[in-house]
Amino acid sequence: MPSVPRSFEPSPFSPKGEWIKAGFHCHTTLSDGGLSPEETVALYRRRGFRCLGITDHRAVTDAEALSDAAFIALNSTENGGDPDLIGVGVRSSAPRDLPLPERARRLAEQGGFVIAPHPAYCAASPETYRACPALHALEIYNAYCDRAYANGVAVELWDMLLGDGLRLWGVAGDDAHLNPRKRTYSDAGEAWVEVWAGEFSRRGILDALTRGAFYSTQGPRFEEIVVGKETISLRTSPVVEVRWRSFGKAGHVFRADGGARITASALPEWLRVRTYVRIELVDGDGRRAWSNPFFLRTAEEGS
Numbered sequence: 001m002p003s004v005p006r007s008f009e010p011s012p013f014s015p016k017g018e019w020i021k022a023g024f025h026c027h028t029t030l031s032d033g034g035l036s037p038e039e040t041v042a043l044y045r046r047r048g049f050r051c052l053g054i055t056d057h058r059a060v061t062d063a064e065a066l067s068d069a070a071f072i073a074l075n076s077t078e079n080g081g082d083p084d085l086i087g088v089g090v091r092s093s094a095p096r097d098l099p100l101p102e103r104a105r106r107l108a109e110q111g112g113f114v115i116a117p118h119p120a121y122c123a124a125s126p127e128t129y130r131a132c133p134a135l136h137a138l139e140i141y142n143a144y145c146d147r148a149y150a151n152g153v154a155v156e157l158w159d160m161l162l163g164d165g166l167r168l169w170g171v172a173g174d175d176a177h178l179n180p181r182k183r184t185y186s187d188a189g190e191a192w193v194e195v196w197a198g199e200f201s202r203r204g205i206l207d208a209l210t211r212g213a214f215y216s217t218q219g220p221r222f223e224e225i226v227v228g229k230e231t232i233s234l235r236t237s238p239v240v241e242v243r244w245r246s247f248g249k250a251g252h253v254f255r256a257d258g259g260a261r262i263t264a265s266a267l268p269e270w271l272r273v274r275t276y277v278r279i280e281l282v283d284g285d286g287r288r289a290w291s292n293p294f295f296l297r298t299a300e301e302g303s
């Protein structure tokens with residue numbers, strides 16, 4: 001098939017950096033969680049995390065004192081309201097009775113990374129998020145909502161909004177409450193974010209999040225994502241499917257046969273990318289990973 005002309009925006013991934021395992025949705029005894037902030041950080045550290053935003057309901061959990069040379073805790077909150085919002089790296093919450101766009105703006109103005117959590121659980125319409133320019137990301141997978149309510153996946157909404165031209169990154173979270181009284185709740189580390197940070201610091205992580213230099217996962221790994229002007233290529237942990245997804249009638253699935261595994265993939269030359277392309281991985285246990293969207297340059301940016 002003939003190749004299709006295209007030109008991607010520059011890669012969000014800095015040439016030098018490292019992957020940092022991070023979580024941006026969990027609760028402690030300061031709201032409805034079962035462990036103290038100290039115990040929560042200790043648990044995530046044992047599970048390989050190097051960064052955590054504790055997102056207790058309503059107030060900002062002051063966690064940055066729990067940071068050290070090997071671990072970064074970011075003051076964060078799950079800002080109640082209709083629908084909910086998460087602010088990562090913020091000093092104060094926003095009044096819950098304010099409209100969503102205003103709450104998002106107040107969290108973003110503090111230098112925070114603003115996520116719309118569990119959109120299906122919030123029963124939020126696409127229009128709700130279209131009217132919210134300060135939003136950085138959609139929580140495309142929430143392990144707690146998936147486990148308890150079967151509504152933790154929001155990739156269809158994500159594609160709808162991306163197809164409309166919104167720039168929204170995709171975040172996965174475990175929403176762990178670590179509370180034995182809540183038997184259906186998810187556990188720490190069931191889904192997380194791998195951040196490619198040029199510098200292991202609070203600023204380095206927040207900058208990488210804002211630029212979209214990260215992916216989300218339940219286990220499979222993007223070891224490298226190389227974005228060229230017209231090409232995207234990957235190295236991954238062994239998976240059974242690599243799913244290239246654009247908007248509408250455009251996409252392609254590479255599937256491994258039998259016991260084979262895929263560890264590399266490239267965007268097919270013939271795939272007609274419409275506005276953006278993103279990649280999903282599926283491993284042999286059905287666990288998924290989601291890259292962020294890679295956008296085509298607009299006409300004004302030139303080619």
Ligand SMILES: [Zn+2]
Nearest residue numbers: 025026078175
């Ligand atoms: Zn939550």
